Amino acid sequence: MNGMxxxxxxxLLLLAPGVGFxxxxxxxxxxxxxxxxxxxxxxxxxxxxxxxxxxxxxFGDPRYLAGLRTSFYYGAMxxxxxxxxxxxLSLALGRSFVGRKLFNGLYKIPLAVPSIVVAFAMLTLFEQxxxxxxxxxxxxxxxxxxxxxxxxxGVIMAVAWKDIPFMTLIxxxxxxxxxxxxxxxARALGASPLRSFLFVKLPLAMPGITAAILLSFIxxxxxxxxxxxxxxxxxxxxxxxxxxxxxxxxxxxxxAIGTTLMVASFIVLLLYYLLTARIGGRKTDGA
Amino acid sequence: xxxxxxxxxxxxxxxxxxxxxxxxxxxxxxxITLLGPSGCGKSTFLRMLxxxxxxxxxxxxxxxxxxxxxxxxxxxxxxxxxxxxxxPHMSVLGNLAFGLKMKKVPKAEQTRRIAHAVRICxxxxxxxxxxxxxxxxQQQRVALARAIVMEPDLLLFDEPLSNLxxxxxxxxREDLLGLHRRVGGTSxxxxxxxDEAMAMSDRIVVMNEGRVVESGTPFELYRAPRxxxxxxxxxRTSLIEAIASGNEARLPxxxxxxxxxxxxxxxxxxxxxxxxxxxxxxxGAAAISGHQFLGAAILYSVKAGEHQxxxxxxxxxxxxxxxxxxxxxxxxxxxxxxxxxxxxx
Ligand SMILES: Nc1ncnc2c1ncn2[C@@H]1O[C@H](COP(=O)(O)OP(=O)(O)O)[C@@H](O)[C@H]1O
Ligand SMILES: [Mg+2]
Numbered sequence: 196m197n198g199m200x201x202x203x204x205x206x207l208l209l210l211a212p213g214v215g216f217x218x219x220x221x222x223x224x225x226x227x228x229x230x231x232x233x234x235x236x237x238x239x240x241x242x243x244x245x246x247x248x249x250x251x252x253x254f255g256d257p258r259y260l261a262g263l264r265t266s267f268y269y270g271a272m273x274x275x276x277x278x279x280x281x282x283x284l285s286l287a288l289g290r291s292f293v294g295r296k297l298f299n300g301l302y303k304i305p306l307a308v309p310s311i312v313v314a315f316a317m318l319t320l321f322e323q324x325x326x327x328x329x330x331x332x333x334x335x336x337x338x339x340x341x342x343x344x345x346x347x348x349g350v351i352m353a354v355a356w357k358d359i360p361f362m363t364l365i366x367x368x369x370x371x372x373x374x375x376x377x378x379x380x381a382r383a384l385g386a387s388p389l390r391s392f393l394f395v396k397l398p399l400a401m402p403g404i405t406a407a408i409l410l411s412f413i414x415x416x417x418x419x420x421x422x423x424x425x426x427x428x429x430x431x432x433x434x435x436x437x438x439x440x441x442x443x444x445x446x447x448x449x450x451a452i453g454t455t456l457m458v459a460s461f462i463v464l465l466l467y468y469l470l471t472a473r474i475g476g477r478k479t480d481g482a
Numbered sequence: 483x484x485x486x487x488x489x490x491x492x493x494x495x496x497x498x499x500x501x502x503x504x505x506x507x508x509x510x511x512x513x514i515t516l517l518g519p520s521g522c523g524k525s526t527f528l529r530m531l532x533x534x535x536x537x538x539x540x541x542x543x544x545x546x547x548x549x550x551x552x553x554x555x556x557x558x559x560x561x562x563x564x565x566x567x568x569x570p571h572m573s574v575l576g577n578l579a580f581g582l583k584m585k586k587v588p589k590a591e592q593t594r595r596i597a598h599a600v601r602i603c604x605x606x607x608x609x610x611x612x613x614x615x616x617x618x619x620q621q622q623r624v625a626l627a628r629a630i631v632m633e634p635d636l637l638l639f640d641e642p643l644s645n646l647x648x649x650x651x652x653x654x655r656e657d658l659l660g661l662h663r664r665v666g667g668t669s670x671x672x673x674x675x676x677d678e679a680m681a682m683s684d685r686i687v688v689m690n691e692g693r694v695v696e697s698g699t700p701f702e703l704y705r706a707p708r709x710x711x712x713x714x715x716x717x718r719t720s721l722i723e724a725i726a727s728g729n730e731a732r733l734p735x736x737x738x739x740x741x742x743x744x745x746x747x748x749x750x751x752x753x754x755x756x757x758x759x760x761x762x763x764x765x766g767a768a769a770i771s772g773h774q775f776l777g778a779a780i781l782y783s784v785k786a787g788e789h790q791x792x793x794x795x796x797x798x799x800x801x802x803x804x805x806x807x808x809x810x811x812x813x814x815x816x817x818x819x820x821x822x823x824x825x826x827x
Contacts, residue, residue: 374567376563377570379532379534379554380561380563381569381580381584383533383534383555383559383560383561384555384580384581384584384585384628384632385555385581386555387555387584388553395569398571399570399571
């Protein structure tokens, strides 16, 4: 098709802004950060040579190990909540019902609400002495601890709330891309609505859903404001620990935590991809 | 009792009537074709039989039992979709086994049915392939095999050949028919291709604008259509107004010709190309205005007065040159159409 357009300069020119942006805004900080986490280039005042001291801290100190676990917990749980809400929501939005247009607009509102606002909204709702606790008090009931709580209920709810529109948008698109006729063919071949969903619609929408899960997981793992406001003070997730290290101007530690979080997320993604690819691969035999 | 009995089946969408109340009876073992132009409601009709479109009214019975309230999975009907609708994430084998698993057919029986379908659809070499690794014709055969393994009471085809090239389409026609005979089921086939309908069907139901126009065997509909619509839609024809008296009609360009039923007064004739014999005649009332040499036959466009006619001749002699004067003769009694209300004269 574009056999006419073989001018290499043109291609280079078109690529330049993207590649340049990536190199400057991502590549340099990444390299700087990774090197920094080993203490390299951190200035003569502190350490000169490469050291594993900061990684030793991250992997030796229970505070940080718990932090990694917490980061993943705060990353994964909202995704679960999100899926429970977003999949039915996506399916509903694929049908026609009264008020669908209005609803279609309304559910996107969280996209426009900053995390910090969500965090404080949750706080006013669920805090001891907040809206729900006063409301329940009228009936002589006490609200269980829902913010700054051990299970991270507040964090999970707030992060999920924030990400539902994002997730729903992607999943709605994935479901919509499955041809209706395939689902009808499944029905014609004797599948109940549930089975035609489980065996045809869902597996075919899976690539999109997987992408949504991963993106949402990454976003949640790195979230800072919400766990800072709504999270319990121990254990703290990596994002908050990173911020604390930053306040103490401990740059190599900041970098070591960041690098660890990034590598760990990457491993999780890889495992998840391998797992879903294998499940998908088995399904194809149909046996 | 007919095997399939449809009465008053209707479908309205928000602002259109896709199907006006329609009746249809199909006998056990018949191969019936719904033929009509695109948008006339054929797919809607099939989809209501299958249960994937909800009727606005009417009843559907198979062997006397009402099925129109049953969900598709409870009807023992199979459908071959125009798009084939193969499951892209399953191998050919997975596609063939899907319905049998859903219907909880015992494993040994599944194996037997799949082996049978694979054999008669010539799919032996492809069972482990994924649909995307197959050509259009192969995908079509998988779709067919997937329907056959269900051993349905009724097999529905929605333009299954329309996405294939002409050569393949013709060869698959025969395969399809052979299959229908071997499987011994009852088939309802939808197409907008009149050649396909003529070649395959025991009976054709002609549809237009959400209504059945008429139905009959291919021979009946071709030789003696009742409506102008059918006459024009099935094969070539010249529609001519003439004045009948008894078994003869006076033709507008002069002369008379026998007609196939006795009538008096104005009548509409449907004249097939082979009904007109042309003879080179310098005194003739008509002139050749064009010709197509088709090998087996020559198709002439003939101008007689202000009428444009089509006549055919065997391909033995070289075509008469354009402009030659000819006389026209009826090779058979000319067919008189019914005067149907609402049809433009
Ligand atoms: N889901 C639908 N919503 C609204 N109109 C429809 C729908 N499906 C079909 N129609 C209309 O119904 C008519 C018949 O369609 P269809 O049965 O697909 O025709 P055919 O298969 O003969 O080409 C068309 O006018 C089409 O636009
Ligand atoms: Mg159609």
